[in-house]
Amino acid sequence: MSTDTVEKEFGSVRKLISDVCERMSIDETYHLRLCECERELTVHFPVKMDDGTVKIFTGFRVIHNDIRGPAKGGIRYHPEVTLDEVRALAALMTLKTAVVNIPYGGAKGAVICNPKTLSQGELERLTRRYAAEITILIGPESDIPAPDVGTNPQIMAWIMDTYSMGKGYCVPAVVTGKPIEIGGSKGRFEATGRGCMITTLLAAKHFKINAKEATVAVQGAGNVGATAAKLLSKEGCRVIAVSDSKSGVYNPKGLDIDSLLQYKKETGSVNGFKDSETITNAELLGLQCDILLPAALENQIVKTNADSIKAKVIIEGANGPTTSEADKILGGKGIVIIPDILANAGGVVVSYLEWVQGLQSFFWDEPEVNTYLQKIMTNAFAEVLEISQRNKADMRTAAYMLSIRRVAEAIATRGIFP
Numbered sequence: 577m578s579t580d581t582v583e584k585e586f587g588s589v590r591k592l593i594s595d596v597c598e599r600m601s602i603d604e605t606y607h608l609r610l611c612e613c614e615r616e617l618t619v620h621f622p623v624k625m626d627d628g629t630v631k632i633f634t635g636f637r638v639i640h641n642d643i644r645g646p647a648k649g650g651i652r653y654h655p656e657v658t659l660d661e662v663r664a665l666a667a668l669m670t671l672k673t674a675v676v677n678i679p680y681g682g683a684k685g686a687v688i689c690n691p692k693t694l695s696q697g698e699l700e701r702l703t704r705r706y707a708a709e710i711t712i713l714i715g716p717e718s719d720i721p722a723p724d725v726g727t728n729p730q731i732m733a734w735i736m737d738t739y740s741m742g743k744g745y746c747v748p749a750v751v752t753g754k755p756i757e758i759g760g761s762k763g764r765f766e767a768t769g770r771g772c773m774i775t776t777l778l779a780a781k782h783f784k785i786n787a788k789e790a791t792v793a794v795q796g797a798g799n800v801g802a803t804a805a806k807l808l809s810k811e812g813c814r815v816i817a818v819s820d821s822k823s824g825v826y827n828p829k830g831l832d833i834d835s836l837l838q839y840k841k842e843t844g845s846v847n848g849f850k851d852s853e854t855i856t857n858a859e860l861l862g863l864q865c866d867i868l869l870p871a872a873l874e875n876q877i878v879k880t881n882a883d884s885i886k887a888k889v890i891i892e893g894a895n896g897p898t899t900s901e902a903d904k905i906l907g908g909k910g911i912v913i914i915p916d917i918l919a920n921a922g923g924v925v926v927s928y929l930e931w932v933q934g935l936q937s938f939f940w941d942e943p944e945v946n947t948y949l950q951k952i953m954t955n956a957f958a959e960v961l962e963i964s965q966r967n968k969a970d971m972r973t974a975a976y977m978l979s980i981r982r983v984a985e986a987i988a989t990r991g992i993f994p
């Protein structure tokens with residue numbers, strides 16, 4: 577079994593928070609507060625299945641911290657999700673919203689289930705009952721869910737409808753990542769990949785990589801990876817490799833990303849795409865390239881493969897793709913990592929913009945949304961970079977320093993009740 581420290585475990589996130597608090601001499605009261613989740617709700621609830629039986633499901637909603645504003649974080653449907661993982665992801669959301677300076681705290685929710693094995697009817701009944709169970713926490717002013725692994729805009733629509741039925745009126749701002757017809761934001765679907773593209777170009781500029789000549793390898797061709805690959809190739813970067821769960825494709829001269837994504841849509845995989853050679857995910861991670869963008873799963877770059885990485889910069893599109901041990905190895909090799917809480921924050925930024933639009937019932941055009949996203953990501957990148965340079969800290973530590981400082985200042989300013 578690997579001894580790598582993984583960000584999926586709350587203990588690992590706590591350790592990262594503690595290390596940075598100690599480095600910054602953060603008052604112990606604030607430090608201890610950041611190392612615990614404020615509220616944790618576990619629910620066991622029945623769902624009528626299509627065959628007439630009733631099954632009991634277990635779900636969670638955890639608010640790590642809401643000192644800077646309402647808690648914010650996705651809902652995950654996965655057969656192996658645990659309360660500990662939900663705590664870790666909730667804490668990362670507190671840091672993510674603070675690093676991009678949007679007025680939110682951090683939360684996460686989950687139901688232990690395999691959505692792929694449920695019918696639409698079962699999925700809807702499960703979602704509505706789970707939403708009813710967590711209504712004591714969620715609300716547009718208290719805690720705002722969004723999609724995460726295994727959930728989607730339709731599931732957000734059912735949560736919004738269930739919550740609204742309980743209130744007796746329509747409450748669009750209770751969730752984000754909704755379909756456009758019921759108050760979703762233009763630009764939300766592409767937001768995380770767009771944020772990765774913005775961060776990549778900023779990093780390239782700072783680390784003196786010419787974006788027009790930069791070679792990019794993207795692990796994962798889902799929402800984040802496919803969007804980032806498409807937008808980066810539009811910016812002139814040479815995307816030389818893309819992979820999905822089945823296979824990877826490589827062309828050192830650059831892949832035609834629009835054709836590749838169309839091919840994946842038609843065949844279900846990138847495997848067998850014209851003008852490319854097939855590679856494994858391990859080979860993709862070890863390619864000679866300027867930018868490596870892991871945008872699939874957590875724990876992909878670990879102690880055992882970190883030494884094979886040859887990229888100059890890693891942009892963490894996925895949550896927690898690099899373990900702490902791998903982080904140290906990569907740092908030793910001089911490889912720069914733009915951490916997940918900064919690189920993939922574009923999704924929560926546009927979720928915030930969706931919430932603002934819902935609250936004021938006034939909706940914006942896509943260029944307007946993208947302009948705000950560009951501004952927020954650019955500011956956050958500049959602030960993290962400045963802290964990194966001033967403190968001789970890597971970008972992950974600097975991002976933690978910025979977010980922890982913001983949360984600690986908010987705690988100090990609000991004081992302790994009563």
Ligand code: NAD
Nearest residue numbers: 768796797798799800820821857871872893894895920923
């Ligand atoms: P997705 O399900 O749309 O896409 C995941 C992609 O990864 C798919 O193409 C899948 O085939 C591929 N994949 C799965 N296993 C793989 C493997 N072993 N090797 C290579 N590829 C593999 O998911 P997504 O929404 O794009 O999310 C990807 C990551 O980004 C996750 O870590 C998620 O938590 C994170 N993230 C997503 C968002 C968002 O707005 N979607 C926001 C922040 C962070």
